[in-house]
Amino acid sequence: MSRSISQGAVKQEKVVNLRDCGPEGCDIDWLSSQKHEVEVDDVMAFTEEATARGWGDGLPLIPPTEARVRQFLSKNNRYADEVICTLPPADGECTVEKIAINAVMAGASAESLPLLIAALEAMGDPDFELFGLNTTTAPVLPLTVVNGPVRERLDIPYRHGCLGGARTQAVAIGRALRLVIRNVAGQEANVTSQTTFGSPGRIGGILFGEWEERSPWAPFAERRGVQGDAVSVYGTMGTMNIIDTTSTRGPEFLEMIGKSLGYPGANGYSPAMPFAEMMVAINPVWAEIIHRDVPSLEDVQEIIWTNTGIDADRLLPKHREQLEAQDRIIGGRAYVSVEPKDVLIVCCGGTGGLHATGFHSFGSCITQTRAIVPGPQEG
Amino acid sequence: MAIGSVLDPTALRADDITSPGPEAGPLAGKTVGFRLDEIWRAWDWMAEIWGEEFRKAGAEVKMWRSHQGRTGAAGERVAAELDAFLESIDIAVVGLANCGSCTGWTVRDALAAAEKGLPTTAVCTEVFEELAHNLARRGGRSGLRLHVLPYPLNEKEHDEVAAVARAHFDGLLDAMGVGAAALKEAAV
Numbered sequence A: 001m002s003r004s005i006s007q008g009a010v011k012q013e014k015v016v017n018l019r020d021c022g023p024e025g026c027d028i029d030w031l032s033s034q035k036h037e038v039e040v041d042d043v044m045a046f047t048e049e050a051t052a053r054g055w056g057d058g059l060p061l062i063p064p065t066e067a068r069v070r071q072f073l074s075k076n077n078r079y080a081d082e083v084i085c086t087l088p089p090a091d092g093e094c095t096v097e098k099i100a101i102n103a104v105m106a107g108a109s110a111e112s113l114p115l116l117i118a119a120l121e122a123m124g125d126p127d128f129e130l131f132g133l134n135t136t137t138a139p140v141l142p143l144t145v146v147n148g149p150v151r152e153r154l155d156i157p158y159r160h161g162c163l164g165g166a167r168t169q170a171v172a173i174g175r176a177l178r179l180v181i182r183n184v185a186g187q188e189a190n191v192t193s194q195t196t197f198g199s200p201g202r203i204g205g206i207l208f209g210e211w212e213e214r215s216p217w218a219p220f221a222e223r224r225g226v227q228g229d230a231v232s233v234y235g236t237m238g239t240m241n242i243i244d245t246t247s248t249r250g251p252e253f254l255e256m257i258g259k260s261l262g263y264p265g266a267n268g269y270s271p272a273m274p275f276a277e278m279m280v281a282i283n284p285v286w287a288e289i290i291h292r293d294v295p296s297l298e299d300v301q302e303i304i305w306t307n308t309g310i311d312a313d314r315l316l317p318k319h320r321e322q323l324e325a326q327d328r329i330i331g332g333r334a335y336v337s338v339e340p341k342d343v344l345i346v347c348c349g350g351t352g353g354l355h356a357t358g359f360h361s362f363g364s365c366i367t368q369t370r371a372i373v374p375g376p377q378e379g
Numbered sequence B: 001m002a003i004g005s006v007l008d009p010t011a012l013r014a015d016d017i018t019s020p021g022p023e024a025g026p027l028a029g030k031t032v033g034f035r036l037d038e039i040w041r042a043w044d045w046m047a048e049i050w051g052e053e054f055r056k057a058g059a060e061v062k063m064w065r066s067h068q069g070r071t072g073a074a075g076e077r078v079a080a081e082l083d084a085f086l087e088s089i090d091i092a093v094v095g096l097a098n099c100g101s102c103t104g105w106t107v108r109d110a111l112a113a114a115e116k117g118l119p120t121t122a123v124c125t126e127v128f129e130e131l132a133h134n135l136a137r138r139g140g141r142s143g144l145r146l147h148v149l150p151y152p153l154n155e156k157e158h159d160e161v162a163a164v165a166r167a168h169f170d171g172l173l174d175a176m177g178v179g180a181a182a183l184k185e186a187a188v
Helices: A043-052 A066-074 A096-106 A109-121 A130-135 A170-184 A250-262 A285-291 A297-307 A319-327 B041-056 B072-085 B102-117 B126-138 B156-165 B167-178 B180-187
Strands: A003-005 A010-015 A035-038 A083-087 A092-095 A141-147 A206-209 A229-234 A240-243 A278-282 A343-347 A355-360 A368-371 B003-007 B031-036 B059-066 B091-097 B118-127 B145-149
Touching: A010 B118, A035 A043, A066 A096, A066 A109, A066 B003, A083 A109, A083 A130, A092 A096, A096 A109, A096 A170, A109 A141, A109 A170, A109 A229, A109 A368, A130 A141, A130 B102, A141 A170, A170 A206, A170 A343, A229 A355, A240 A250, A250 A278, A250 A285, A250 A297, A250 A355, A278 A285, A278 A297, A297 A343, B031 B072, B031 B102, B041 B059, B041 B091, B041 B156, B041 B167, B059 B072, B072 B102, B091 B126, B091 B167, B102 B118, B102 B126, B118 B126, B126 B145, B145 B167, B156 B167
Parallel strands: A141 A206, A278 A343, B031 B059, B031 B091, B091 B118, B118 B145
Antiparallel strands: A003 A010, A035 B003, A083 A092, A141 A229, A229 A368, A240 A355, A278 A355
């Protein structure tokens, strides 16, 4: 990697590695963020100060000292001033430096930077519609699914308690994403976000892996064209549990899932949203049975989707009329998504089975998948 | 206690246009464009009532309905339609900021109109006024003209909404920079 560097009047080409530029600093100051003099040895004092400045979520924050940020960056061969994307509604430039600062505050490891970059790049895609997601009255937040060997390297949970509660420092990665949304995208409740209730997920995020080794289907990202280490971001309203202690056959599980997902107050049935996706996490026990009985993933999507149909007569007349005007009543029924292909299936969770999780979508966000790319090699 | 320096984690833009932009001025012979949406029927009713008043003052009125879908092929189509709509009008009235995401898109579309140099007024309900101001500021144009309606609005029946439209018409004219007296003279 080379870059033209201005040093006084002399302009020269130099191979630059941030590894040259460790915690003690270096000849060229790549860090451009404003510096603030604050208490740095006392986490609680810093957290109080940072919260007052609007930087935090209320939980303890690690002071992002220059040394800590430089050390974080020194383990990643990326230019600090590289702009990954702009994030609405503030349209702040999301640079590698800003990601590093927020990751340090959240307690995320330096090794998580490539994942953070990929996830934020995905969120910054206009088709993800982060603008509406960040400003809405809804409790929506970006959910991040991780695929590939990086799950093990970063201890991303994909088994028991993968959506929350598993013992892993990876929870700090989700929090780092949330802090970037707060500090770079500028999302703040009752300032730029009108979220009526918010969500617990807006603190630590929802970040989990797919249990690829137990999934009967190709990895989620691979089905979307990206092999290996990858992230997919999806705008979710939160988690919805579906219990089934009676079914024994694949179609029965799928019917139970589909019927549970269908309710008029879900965004997928709202005339305010033009379309929606519907993500479902299926535990590996059910996944095996479902795959045995319904081998085609397209058929799995179709069965779930068909069962999300709500009799239009159950809807309030004004609601039904608006959906009818949008041609969204099909054969007298309203469905959670426009097409079965928008039912997105991932396999994860513990081997106790018995539960699936539905992630109703905000609508209008189109799921984005990106490869997790390590920085260029040194040299 | 040790004082040291930390790096600022925020990246909010510093540039800001505080001017409200050009006034709409006399309406005769101009085209006033209403940006509608797919959600708020009350906003449709208000636009019809206000539009009729503008016609009486000699203006042509155009309506364009935004689509909530701003992504994928639908999003590209909406963006192209918005651009064509803004090119076809002289004055923009953009609404309705009556929920979180629709306040976001109302302000964003209003900023697009203002960027084209059009006299532009965004319309919001009072619950969403602060959000609209904040988003306009973060969009780099804190001076964006804003007209505020009571809340709740969409929950009202047609006659009630019509009363709100009449009661807030002079306020709209002030926000647009028309001048109620000039409008009444033109209508005579």
